Amino acid sequence: MKLGLNFILGIVFGIIMTKSEAISWFRIHEMFRFESIHMYGIIGVAVILGAITMYSMKKFKIKTLTHQLVTYTPMKLNVKRHIIAGSIFGLGWALMGACPGPMFVMLGHGFLIFIVVIIGATLGTFAYGVVQDKLPH
Amino acid sequence: MSWIEFISQPWHWAVSGAAIAGILFLMTYIGRSFGVSMAFKNFCTIAGAGNKFEFFRFDIKEEYWRLTFIAGAVVGGYIAATALASPEAVDISEATINHLKEDYGWNYPQGDGFLPVDFFNFGNLKGVIISIVAGFLIGFGARYGDGCTSGHAISGLSHLQLPSLLTVIGFFIGGLIMTWLIMPYLLG
Numbered sequence: 565m566k567l568g569l570n571f572i573l574g575i576v577f578g579i580i581m582t583k584s585e586a587i588s589w590f591r592i593h594e595m596f597r598f599e600s601i602h603m604y605g606i607i608g609v610a611v612i613l614g615a616i617t618m619y620s621m622k623k624f625k626i627k628t629l630t631h632q633l634v635t636y637t638p639m640k641l642n643v644k645r646h647i648i649a650g651s652i653f654g655l656g657w658a659l660m661g662a663c664p665g666p667m668f669v670m671l672g673h674g675f676l677i678f679i680v681v682i683i684g685a686t687l688g689t690f691a692y693g694v695v696q697d698k699l700p701h
Numbered sequence: 702m703s704w705i706e707f708i709s710q711p712w713h714w715a716v717s718g719a720a721i722a723g724i725l726f727l728m729t730y731i732g733r734s735f736g737v738s739m740a741f742k743n744f745c746t747i748a749g750a751g752n753k754f755e756f757f758r759f760d761i762k763e764e765y766w767r768l769t770f771i772a773g774a775v776v777g778g779y780i781a782a783t784a785l786a787s788p789e790a791v792d793i794s795e796a797t798i799n800h801l802k803e804d805y806g807w808n809y810p811q812g813d814g815f816l817p818v819d820f821f822n823f824g825n826l827k828g829v830i831i832s833i834v835a836g837f838l839i840g841f842g843a844r845y846g847d848g849c850t851s852g853h854a855i856s857g858l859s860h861l862q863l864p865s866l867l868t869v870i871g872f873f874i875g876g877l878i879m880t881w882l883i884m885p886y887l888l889g
Contacts, residue, residue, distance in 0.1 A: 566731060573727055573770060574769065574776070575774070575780065583708070590817070596876045597796070597797060606714045626730075638864065639865075648871065652841055653838065653871070655835075655883075663737075672782065673778050680833050685738075685836040685837065686840060689745055691840075
């Protein structure tokens with residue numbers, strides 16, 4: 565149900581990520597070198613408007629198309645886990661200049677090397693599933 | 702100016718940020734969470750990882766919507782890079798261009814300014830190895846942290862979640878270590 569809607573939203577997402585240049589390796593490199601406001605501006609505006617939107621949807625009890633109220637299931641706070649996991653992710657993000665969403669958009673651009681990146685990410689996810697019991701959560 | 706020409710121009714960052722908030726709204730409105738990295742877990746499940754490991758055991762039908770969204774993202778990337786492509790390469794800062802030239806010996810622009818194609822291509826073994834290692838770190842970190850940039854930096858922060866803020870701080874710790882301390886050895 566509504567798979568077509570998800571597909572169309574995916575297309576819009578791919579176009580927005582490209583036109584925002586947030587999927588550019590060079591933009592990510594520039595961000596981590598603090599040499600442009602571009603990425604900080606994008607994330608800042610997205611979060612401020614996103615927070616206002618989410619707050620309003622909760623406040624005015626706006627129902628989703630699945631007839632539910634907007635909720636968010638909080639994660640259990642574990643400072644060590646968030647910082648370590650985030651840092652591991654960040655190492656890869658800076659190196660490849662792409663996080664998961666952009667990997668798929670870049671593939672659509674015709675950069676076939678992202679098949680290798682996506683395989684790597686799937687292997688990393690599998691590795692986590694295997695060793696997760698040994699990590700602090 | 703046609704509307705295609707209008708969209709094809711480079712976007713101001715404020716417009717892009719608003720558009721991403723719009724995507725968050727639409728995903729929420731259709732009753733979905735905004736998260737991409739779970740797709741890798743779905744791939745593991747499809748490949749049969751659930752037979753041996755409990756973590757990958759779930760009903761893949763519940764995730765068809767996400768896989769459909771991601772298929773759309775690939776198509777969106779194709780459309781944006783062809784019909785809606787900007788006439789010029791990504792306009793990165795002069796400082797970054799100089800650094801790439803001086804520290805890595807890289808010319809800019811390379812291609813349309815989206816990927817250092819002189820480095821990340823199948824003819825360069827180092828680029829291929831780095832691609833798989835970077836992918837591995839992203840996949841592992843995203844699952845351990847229970848989310849990636851879309852889930853934490855956009856969705857989680859918009860819901861004012863402290864765990865998401867800490868995870869995003871982690872993204873920057875890792876990203877800064879890679880950019881300033883490790884990449885000069887890998888690429889220099």
